[in-house]
Amino acid sequence: MSDSQALIAELVNANEVVLFMKGTPLFPQCGFSSRAITILERLGANFETVDVLQDPEIRQGIKEYSDWPTVPQLYVKGEFVGGSDIMMEMFESGELQQLLGADSGLPA
Amino acid sequence: MGMPAAEIEAMILAAFPDAAVEIRDLAGDGDHYAARVVSSAFAGLSRVRQHQAVYAALKGKMGTDLHALQLETAVPSGDHE
Numbered sequence: 001m002s003d004s005q006a007l008i009a010e011l012v013n014a015n016e017v018v019l020f021m022k023g024t025p026l027f028p029q030c031g032f033s034s035r036a037i038t039i040l041e042r043l044g045a046n047f048e049t050v051d052v053l054q055d056p057e058i059r060q061g062i063k064e065y066s067d068w069p070t071v072p073q074l075y076v077k078g079e080f081v082g083g084s085d086i087m088m089e090m091f092e093s094g095e096l097q098q099l100l101g102a103d104s105g106l107p108a
Numbered sequence: 109m110g111m112p113a114a115e116i117e118a119m120i121l122a123a124f125p126d127a128a129v130e131i132r133d134l135a136g137d138g139d140h141y142a143a144r145v146v147s148s149a150f151a152g153l154s155r156v157r158q159h160q161a162v163y164a165a166l167k168g169k170m171g172t173d174l175h176a177l178q179l180e181t182a183v184p185s186g187d188h189e
Contacts, residue, residue, distance in 0.1 A: 063171065068159075068163070082155060082156050082159070
């Protein structure tokens with residue numbers, strides 16, 4: 001495992017909910033990342049973010065880590081959940097609320 | 109960068125010959141698309157696996173030549189488990 005893969009594994013496993021994105025929650029640098037943040041905030045989720053624009057190795061490595069060609073990418077409890085399209089589908093169907101569990105006890 | 113919608117559709121159809129493919133050019137710039145792909149090949153696959161199968165059909169164009177592809181996948185109705 002390369003350094004970047006080991007670092008990504010550490011980030012994914014150390015944080016219950018982590019979003020790899022372009023930019024920050026306050027200043028997302030891409031519409032898809034912005035959409036992912038909106039969904040997580042709407043659910044009242046506690047989450048960490050990793051700005052892939054700050055680290056070219058993570059930016060490239062995250063695509064290999066999950067065999068997924070784009071950012072954002074959401075991980076919950078160490079598992080890859082999907083990108084913003086899948087997040088939106090799961091949000092609309094209520095699955096994402098369920099996955100994020102009791103800590104998002106807010107009405108959807 | 110970017111690629112024409114017809115090329116995206118052709119690559120998807122090459123991998124999923126039975127697919128119904130709808131592509132919309134979201135920004136009119138040939139670089140931001142939305143696609144809906146309905147194929148029986150997706151039956152039994154998780155959403156992540158379905159999207160990965162479409163990305164695989166695009167053979168590395170996704171995230172390089174093609175910046176944005178909003179993707180929705182489904183199995184044909186009546187074909188659900």
